[in-house]
Amino acid sequence: MPTRTAAPRRAAAAGALREWTIDGLRFRSWSSIADPGAPTYVLIHGVGMSHRSYVHLHRELAPTATVHSLDLPGFAGLAVPRDDVTVSRMGDALAELIRELCPAPAILVGHSMGVQWAVAAALRHPASARAVVLIGPVVDDRHRTLLAQARALALDGFREPPRVNGRVLLDYLRSGLRWFFQQVGHMLAYPTERRVEELRVPVLVVRGSRDPVAGDDWAHRLAGHAAEGDVVVIPGSAHHVERTAARAVAGGIMAFLARRSVRPA
Known part of the structure; x- marks a missing residue:
């Protein structure tokens, strides 16, 4: 069983910040807490990124849900692990953190490589997830x-607004080359695609039309691998659609969950 410790809460519940050590890996969670019975989202950033990827989506989801945006080990200024961390190990640690954050299974939302970490957590620890969103x-x-x-990443840079490229570059620089690569x-x-095939929860794939x-x-094709899969395409957006079209992404997620009758436990 992974070991875990939690640092004291350092902000009000509306934007609560906590730091966690799970299996020797350091995490940070930024949380907005809704009333009991509301759905819970866990937002997982991609390689080299931080919770700032989700600032706008977090804000869109928070009025009607509990939302936890995460910073993962080695990113966002958190300590770089001394040993290797595979996708499976990260998934195990994430699932343990989700159990600490959420009294019931959550809707896991991953962006870019965060998709893989979300899938690994949901697959290896099915009780952690009610649905998975792959952005x-x-x-x-x-x-x-x-x-x-x-x-593809270089081409995407020409399709993103300058402010997004600037945020992405700053996050990349903080992660360091060794850990990043x-x-x-x-x-x-x-x-x-093979791991998605093994999931038994609804799966939504979200992409910008210019990604x-x-x-x-x-x-x-990826959605087709899921037992219950669907796709939402956001017109005019590129890879960082969760930043540039957060309202449309939130609407697509909530509509998907309603169609699939995914409700809070």
């Missing part, structure tokens, strides 16, 4: 190389 998912199984992903190696090796990282064909 800009990686890695397209027909383009599973570092060169292909680097090209170690995680990218795990990202490329992880068969997202070169998560193309339309890949998004629909």
Whole structure:
């Protein structure tokens, strides 16, 4: 069983900040707490990113739900683990953190590589998730190389607003090259489509219509691997659709959950 400790609460419940150590990995959670009975979302950023990826989506979801935005080990200024952390190990630690944060299964939302960590948590610990939302998912199984992903990411930079590129660059710089590329190696090796196939909860794939990282064909093929899958495409947005079109993403998620009758436990 992973070991865990929690630092004292350092902010009011409306924007509560806590730090956690689980299995030797340091996490940070930013939480908005709703009334009991409201749905709970856990927002998981991608490689090199931070909870700031979700500032706008968090705000859109919070009026009617409890929302936890996470900072993951080695990112957002958190300590870089001394040993390797595979997707499976990160999923195990995330599931333990989710159990601490949520009294009932949550809706797990991942962006980019955060998709893989969310899927691993839901698959390896089914009691942690009621549904999984995959935003800009990686890695397209027909383009599973570092060169292909680097090209797609570079192209995406020309399609994002300057403010988004600036935030992304700052987060990348804080993660450090060694940790970043170690995680990218795990990202490329992880068969997202096969793991999604094993999930038994509803799966929503969300992409921006101009996203070169998560193309339309890949998004629909990935949703097709799920037992209960669907796709939402947000017009005009690129890879960081959770930042640039948060209201549309939130609306798409809530409509999907209503269609699939996913309700709080």
